[in-house]
Amino acid sequence: MEGTKPVNKKLAAALSGGAVLVLALSGCGDDDNEKLNSWAKSVCDDVQPQAKKIQSANAAIQKETSDTSDPKDVQKADSKAFQDMSDAYKAIGTAVDKAGAPPVDDGETKRTNAVKELNDISASYAGLKQRVDKLDTGNQSKFADGLKDIATELDRLSKSGSNALQKLEEGEVGEAMAKQESCKNASAPPPAEG
Secondary structure (H helix, E strand, O other), X not given: OOOHHHHHHHHHHHHHHHHHHXXXXXXXXXXXXXXXXXXXXXXXXXXXXXXXXXXXXXXXXXXXXXXXXXXXXXXXXXHHHHHHHHHHXXXXXXXXXXXXXXXXXXXXXXXXXXXXXXXXXXXHHHHHHHHHHOOOOOOHHHHHHHHHHHHHHHHHHHHOOOXXXXXXXXXXXXXXXXXXXXXXXXXXXXXXXX
């Protein structure tokens, strides 16, 4: 019988893939467009604490895989991590929305698509939290099976949904974001991933 430990490791791996969506908020290059730099600073300043929240959620799930954790502890850690992820993606969506359209060609479409995508990701994590909260922690086998389903969904979530964000961060926008200290800090990978 497979315990919760291998399944939760799979969950942690899938979660770290999801964190890449936010940590992709950096590019490279240089740009002198003041309006664009101002827009990028506004977004990056708001994104930085959310990126840290996502890294912490990822670390919390990984921590519960480091020993033979009780299903109740795993459930509690995963539930909180999913809630934190949901809140963080929602806040990033709000930050992008609040900043308005970046002053580039098709900026409004890029902003609208990115905000929708971030809100969808937020809703997906909220759904995963509800699912993990309903798992039967009294039955190790059922709990492990439930976690497996959640890990599969999380893996799917981490592989999808970053197209609009990537489009938002293309070209001049990515270059402007790369110049912002707060985006540089937000994009630093967690030490374990490095």
